[in-house]
Amino acid sequence: MLKIEPRGYESKFWRYASPVLALLLTGATSGLIFAAMGRPPGLTVYTFLIAPLLQQDGFEALVVKAAPLIMMGVGLSLAYRANVWNIGTDGQFTLGAICGGGMALAFPDAPAWAIFPAMIVAGAIGGMLNGGLVAWLRIRFNANEILTSLMFAYITQYLLVYLVTGPWRDPQGFGFPQTALFSDDALAPKLIEDTNVHIGVVLAPLIAIALWFMLEKTLLGYQFRVLGQATRAARFAGFSENRLVWIAMLISGGLAGLAGMLEATGTLGQLTTTLSPGYGFTAIIVAFLGRLNPLGVIPAGLLLALTYLGGDAAQINLGLPNAVTGIFQGILLFYLLGCDILLLNRFRWASTQAPTRAKAAQ
16 A cells, blocks of 8 residues: 655755656656547657757747746745745736836837836836735735735736727727837847847846845845745744745746836837736746746746747647647646655555454454
8 A cells, every 4th residue: 555654854856856757747648638639649749849949940939938937937936935925927027018118108219228228127116016015915914915916917917908909009000909019229139130039038047046146145045945934933033024025026026027028028029918828827837847946947947938839839730729838837737736745755655464463462
């Protein structure tokens, strides 16, 4: 009989092996699902995870997709390490894009040296406003940040829909729900000409490194770690829980807002109702797959970005529905959380034989 028994400590091996096992199980389960849909499992998994990288511009598309996921995943890893459960980064992403894009639309003739830094500040502030409101509700009214942050994500999405179908709609856009194109000076600087590889591709890993240093090498990072592992001990040590909640939400919200601004100015060049294909929710998987370590978020962001490219390839080449991307990501999160049971527990075979007469007599 297979039993689960506590280890009494956290396994260092399974801390890093658990994501690998989750990926293998996800691949196997996805193959079975593809087979049930009448598609060759091997070919489908190949199309989903490998073929996008073999395209001429595959790597460029991958890093562009990964940049916002890494930025948001880094912010979430910081918040989750402190037990601050920000689930609404999709809303913070959208509000950052709205604030940054609004600056571009308000000052179409401003020079690049003035408008783009202002848009960066506006995008970050937009995300911080969203995150700060969630922090205030938790601290002032003890409101659950899971619910409030998720609620604001939907509110912000409807705000975007209102703006691009109403006051900000492009009068020359033939009725499509979109704003006018941003001026060239308001676009994110390109690192490679004639591609979408913009400055956010470099900023994302630099931000991850900076947050890792803060978490691991500074007093503030130590306070975050203690708060996440032992709240009572943090209070006994004199750490301000409210202060850390504020900082966690402002940083994670600000990074999501910055990611949204860069997505709007670096990839799309305007605001549309389809600004985010669910990046904020995917970033949650990125954070956990990276083991809530800002450096681990970098490869995790690249992997989840690959699922978006693979979903598009599977839709075009194999006729699979676009929902296959969400299915794959959902299965991955399921197995990732399930495999984490091995961190603090082990499986053991227990004998089910009846006790002998001698043992029974004792």
